[in-house]
Amino acid sequence: MLSSNPIVNQPLDHPLLEEKGLELSIKRLDLIHELVPGNKFFKLKYNLLKAQAEDHHTLLTFGGAYSNHIHAVSQAAFALGMKSIGIIRGEETLPLNPTLKAATEKGMQLYYVNREDFRKKKDADFIQQLKEKFGEFYLIPEGGTNTEAIRGTREILSAEDESFTHIGTSIGTAGTFLGLIQSASLGQKILGFSALKGEFIHKEVADLSKIFDIDSNTQNQIFTDYHFGGYAKYRQSLIDFIWWFFETFGIILDPIYTGKMLAGIWDLIEKDFFPRGSKILAIHSGGLQGNEGFTFQTGIKLPTLSR
Ligand SMILES: *Cc1c(COP(=O)(O)O)cnc(C)c1O
Numbered sequence: 001m002l003s004s005n006p007i008v009n010q011p012l013d014h015p016l017l018e019e020k021g022l023e024l025s026i027k028r029l030d031l032i033h034e035l036v037p038g039n040k041f042f043k044l045k046y047n048l049l050k051a052q053a054e055d056h057h058t059l060l061t062f063g064g065a066y067s068n069h070i071h072a073v074s075q076a077a078f079a080l081g082m083k084s085i086g087i088i089r090g091e092e093t094l095p096l097n098p099t100l101k102a103a104t105e106k107g108m109q110l111y112y113v114n115r116e117d118f119r120k121k122k123d124a125d126f127i128q129q130l131k132e133k134f135g136e137f138y139l140i141p142e143g144g145t146n147t148e149a150i151r152g153t154r155e156i157l158s159a160e161d162e163s164f165t166h167i168g169t170s171i172g173t174a175g176t177f178l179g180l181i182q183s184a185s186l187g188q189k190i191l192g193f194s195a196l197k198g199e200f201i202h203k204e205v206a207d208l209s210k211i212f213d214i215d216s217n218t219q220n221q222i223f224t225d226y227h228f229g230g231y232a233k234y235r236q237s238l239i240d241f242i243w244w245f246f247e248t249f250g251i252i253l254d255p256i257y258t259g260k261m262l263a264g265i266w267d268l269i270e271k272d273f274f275p276r277g278s279k280i281l282a283i284h285s286g287g288l289q290g291n292e293g294f295t296f297q298t299g300i301k302l303p304t305l306s307r
Contacts, residue, residue: 001049002079004032004041007158009281012249020269021276025164026251029156030258030286035079035106038286039169039176040072042156044140046148048076051138058083060130062121062142065090066099066232066293068256068286069144074103084108085134089118098292109134145175150212153179156283164188164281166274168265170195170257171222174205176285181216190220193261197230226264232256238263239300246303254287255294255302 009025017024029038036044051059059077063070063086070086077084086103092112095101100110111134120126121142131137140146153176157167162185171177171192180190194201201222209216228238234255241263242253253259265282274280291302 001052002033002036002041002045002076007032009161010251014248016269020272020274022269022274023279024265024269025279025281026249027156027161027281027283028251030252030284030288035075036072037288038068038072039153039156039283040068040076040144040286042152042179043069043144043149043175044072044076045152045155047138047140047144047146047152048080050148051082052080054138056082056136056138058085058135058137059140060085060087060134060137061140061144062087062118063089064232065093065097066290066297068099068290069142070103070108071099071289072144073140074106074108077108078106085137086110087118087121087130088112089115097296099289102289143173143175145173145208147212149175150179150182150214154183156180157183161185161281162188164279166191166278166280168193168261168280168282170261170283170285171201171205172196172257174201174208176283177205177220177222178208178212178214178216180283181220182214184220187219191265192220192222193226193264194222194224195227195231195257195260197224197227197233199224223264226260226267228255228260228263234294234298234300239302241266242302251284252288252291252303252305253284254290256290257287258284 008028011025033041059073061073074084086108088110166189168191171194177192184190228235242259288305291304
């Protein structure tokens with residue numbers, strides 16, 4: 001069982017917040033575990049407990065070559081003395097990017113499949129083939145969203161967060177968003193910022209709510225216009241925001257998830273979306289392992305954790 005560092009909410013100080021009569025705090029999930037920080041800690045927690053209870057020794061999951069989820073599974077497996085297998089979309093490219101390098105350094109075995117096969121990741125036949133190839137394993141879906149994951153993300157908010165009026169989070173597969181909705185107190189608004197381009201996420205969230213039997217009667221809202229080009233894309237304005245945020249508050253953001261969410265919140269603050277007196281809590285869901293990979297891929301420098 002992984003144990004987390006204390007979870008802190010860091011209040012931000014800025015003239016704009018004063019002018020608008022707002023409070024903004026960051027829930028620093030990026031600091032909660034050395035190997036498995038961010039929302040992935042919560043998404044994996046009950047999956048890891050279940051895998052151990054079922055006496056599995058190997059975790060297998062799917063992801064892209066820069067995936068935070070792949071990284072997190074490799075680190076969690078290592079921390080628990082388990083084996084891990086990462087089924088990676090696309091062809092192997094050498095040298096390994098920083099994400100896959102860190103994964104293999106923690107013992108993850110990588111297996112590359114083409115895009116067509118990767119789409120079969122939920123087919124029983126394909127899973128059976130993987131079992132014949134690798135032996136028994138505990139399967140964690142791509143992006144990690146399943147019942148256990150949502151159960152875990154319900155633990156992100158605690159009793160002392162009840163005083164916040166708005167909770168902001170980034171959305172990938174929406175597991176975290178749904179867990180927050182389930183655990184929010186009455187009257188709290190959950191604001192989700194989709195990292196991906198497109199309106200499909202509304203239906204995705206509706207479908208998942210049905211599957212996981214989540215009654216989303218809190219007043220939540222999904223924003224789809226802060227994708228900055230889409231997943232694994234970027235705009236210079238986002239890079240500039242990430243640097244500005246780091247220089248102003250000393251907090252590192254990533255360009256896939258947390259940077260977009262905070263750029264969105266900041267924009268909404270400027271546009272008077274939040275009524276005076278609102279107390280906003282933005283969830284820093286981690287993802288900083290990806291900053292090095294982003295620079296590796298694009299050549300664009302970002303603040304990184306110095307190691
Ligand atoms: C995976 C991830 C997300 C998306 O979480 P979902 O539960 O898939 O919506 C958000 N932020 C970071 C940093 C992540 O790594």
